[in-house]
Amino acid sequence: MSTDAGTAAAGGEPAPDAPGSAGTPGTPPDDRTHHWWRLITIWVVLSVILDLLYYFLVGPHVPPGTMTSTAGGAQFDFNVLLVIALPVLLGVWIYMLYAIIVWRASRGGSDPVGGEKARGNLAIQTGWIITTTVIVLFLAGFGTYELVQPEGAGSGQGPIPIWTPTSHTVLPIQVIGQQWKFTYRYPTFGGFETNQLVVPDHTTIAFHVTSLDVVHSFWAYQLGVKADANPALDNVAFTTPQQTGTFIVRCAELCGIWHGAMYNSGQVVPPGQFVVWAHVTERLLRRNTALLPPFAWTYVPDANGADGGYYPDNVDPYSKVQTYGAPGSGTPTGSPTSSSKLGTSR
Numbered sequence: 001m002s003t004d005a006g007t008a009a010a011g012g013e014p015a016p017d018a019p020g021s022a023g024t025p026g027t028p029p030d031d032r033t034h035h036w037w038r039l040i041t042i043w044v045v046l047s048v049i050l051d052l053l054y055y056f057l058v059g060p061h062v063p064p065g066t067m068t069s070t071a072g073g074a075q076f077d078f079n080v081l082l083v084i085a086l087p088v089l090l091g092v093w094i095y096m097l098y099a100i101i102v103w104r105a106s107r108g109g110s111d112p113v114g115g116e117k118a119r120g121n122l123a124i125q126t127g128w129i130i131t132t133t134v135i136v137l138f139l140a141g142f143g144t145y146e147l148v149q150p151e152g153a154g155s156g157q158g159p160i161p162i163w164t165p166t167s168h169t170v171l172p173i174q175v176i177g178q179q180w181k182f183t184y185r186y187p188t189f190g191g192f193e194t195n196q197l198v199v200p201d202h203t204t205i206a207f208h209v210t211s212l213d214v215v216h217s218f219w220a221y222q223l224g225v226k227a228d229a230n231p232a233l234d235n236v237a238f239t240t241p242q243q244t245g246t247f248i249v250r251c252a253e254l255c256g257i258w259h260g261a262m263y264n265s266g267q268v269v270p271p272g273q274f275v276v277w278a279h280v281t282e283r284l285l286r287r288n289t290a291l292l293p294p295f296a297w298t299y300v301p302d303a304n305g306a307d308g309g310y311y312p313d314n315v316d317p318y319s320k321v322q323t324y325g326a327p328g329s330g331t332p333t334g335s336p337t338s339s340s341k342l343g344t345s346r
């Protein structure tokens with residue numbers, strides 16, 4: 001690093017002439033200040049231009065978009081990180097390019113490498129350490145705050161969430177991970193189970209994520225929701241859709257040989273359309289629902305209904321021929337017309 005420019009301006013005071021240095025002809029102290037201010041000007045102007053271009057042109061398109069409150073929060077966080085990172089990146093590049101162009105050896109003068117000034121520059125070192133420390137500490141605080149707001153930022157908070165929605169109407173949707181698909185139960189609509197994930201717009205959703213077998217991870221990408229699916233655990237994640245559309249669901253936890261194929265898509269629809277869909281689906285699936293175990297917040301794969309088991313008695317949950325809940329393969333304990341204990345739609 002050439003220090004001619006930096007020494008003088010970083011501290012705003014003239015750099016002492018380093019003893020033993022041959023000096024650089026053509027760069028007296030006032031010229032160092034000149035270099036420094038030129039660098040600062042180039043850096044500030046380019047940083048402002050690049051930040052503005054990024055924030056307004058690229059920012060609105062940064063994943064995961066703004067389909068929900070939590071997705072919008074994630075996008076905002078990425079944009080804040082980039083707006084802070086771009087000037088740092090530019091600072092390093094501009095200084096390097098400036099040094100290569102302006103202070104290159106072929107411009108004549110004495111050997112630019114070596115001597116006292118090549119060993120360090122206290123002002124620049126101090127400035128660099130303070131600046132990066134402030135940035136990192138700020139981002140640690142900002143990141144921590146953003147991780148918990150709003151409503152846990154779309155992450156799984158375990159069975160007893162700390163950061164809960166202020167909304168009075170929260171729609172619970174149970175997400176059941178299993179090798180190798182996700183199914184969804186709607187406890188407030190009779191507890192029917194489907195592989196279609198349909199959620200109403202402008203409604204706070206509580207995803208109750210659980211698993212029947214191994215650990216999966218429910219990652220509804222454009223919803224900005226990601227929560228681990230553990231057997232026998234009810235992992236709750238909140239979000240509020242802000243616009244209608246299609247979103248992708250993937251499993252984000254290596255869960256076996258077909259993990260890579262474990263994805264499907266879901267839809268955010270207007271609230272009225274959702275209610276119609278839910279009631280129609282509830283009616284269509286009524287006979288299936290009656291064969292399911294009663295709705296519970298968790299299930300275990302190979303136990304009986306009495307302790308929340310999802311599979312019927314005496315059936316290997318991994319058998320190819322078994323259709324769980326089918327008559328003759330052992331009836332799940334609990335009401336044969338088991339609809340949700342939470343069912344409120346009838």
Ligand SMILES: [Cu+2]
Nearest residue numbers: 216251255262
């Ligand atoms: Cu999985």
